[in-house]
């Protein structure tokens with residue numbers, strides 16, 4: 318195993334120092350370390366962060382390997398500075414058995430670019446009727462702890478209650494896609510002024526808020542852990558704020574796109590901006606930013622949702638919802654929050670690692686810490702070219718935008734997965 322001496326790097330907000338990475342851990346930190354047999358990387362101007370952890374990634378394997386595979390999604394993740402991703406269950410077949418979650422977990426190990434932690438479905442086939450084999454998935458080699466029907470809401474309150482109760486036994490968490498389905502039938506975009514003008518059926522904020530309100534009460538009632546996926550409205554933030562103040566065991570995530578883009582993008586009728594939950598208003602964006610800074614929202618999660626060209630480059634009404642996120646998330650965070658490295662490390666690495674129970678991930682670079690880390694050049698700016706992305710899909714909403722920050726290197730347990738901005742394998 319090669320050792321690396323990372324010279325003159327700032328660890329988060331600290332002064333420039335050297336990091337010696339050896340045998341999978343950060344062996345030493347300090348000024349003027351000697352290289353010995355280590356490969357020297359000059360990291361002047363770069364910032365070292367704990368490797369990013371994504372709580373919400375769609376890898377599409379098994380079933381839609383034309384849109385993404387575990388390997389291509391892992392490469393996109395590593396290039397985005399990630400060392401772990403949680404793979405959503407809405408594959409085909411659905412990840413609702415020990416067999417499927419073990420398959421995804423094994424494919425992740427084989428790719429070896431990030432830790433792939435499968436998420437299990439809450440209900441069989443995401444159909445919302447019967448609980449899946451949560452215990453068998455938890456006991457499998459994949460050690461599933463997060464369960465989600467993401468893409469669908471667990472709408473039946475009794476089923477949601479049972480799921481919350483069931484996962485308590487192994488400190489699991491239910492990650493809810495909060496969308497009251499009766500309120501979003503036929504919905505194409507956020508319900509508001511823009512949808513009225515365009516004549517598109519709206520997805521009202523209350524469809525999200527009503528489910529979050531119900532679920533925090535259920536989680537409180539049974540004393541279990543709830544995680545809320547892709548929070549998108551100012552009203553949801555208020556529900557979460559109240560629940561947290563009461564001590565409910567609830568955590569929440571927001572996506573990079575909901576921190577940056579608004580429903581006005583739908584005026585282009587370009588389906589690249591169609592996503593679930595939909596892009597909301599500038600008021601919502603401001604509330605989400607404040608909630609993330611404050612900690613009412615715990616995590617930035619990408620909801621990386623690759624889609625094949627035929628599913629995206631068609632009429633708005635027929636396009637699948639979802640956008641790419643892994644290769645641009647850190648840049649969006651930097652654009653929105655500036656170089657607040659401790660905040661970025663907390664919301665994009667430590668907190669998601671804690672919620673997912675991933676030991677060894679989300680640990681700041683310090684002597685003895687597992688060498689899962691990423692080196693960022695905050696001064697770099699890059700133009701996003703869809704064709705240059707490592708994802709098999711092209712549906713980035715940031716095409717041809719200039720974004721700040723560039724991932725220069727990523728290390729997974731001491732081995733580089735990205736060097737000089739390029740994937741190592």
Ligand SMILES: NC(=O)N[C@@H](CC(=O)O)C(=O)O
Pocket residue numbers: 375407467468469494591592593594620622623637638639640
């Ligand atoms: N977030 C999205 O817009 N899409 C997700 C699932 C979903 O939440 O609809 C996908 O799997 O494509």
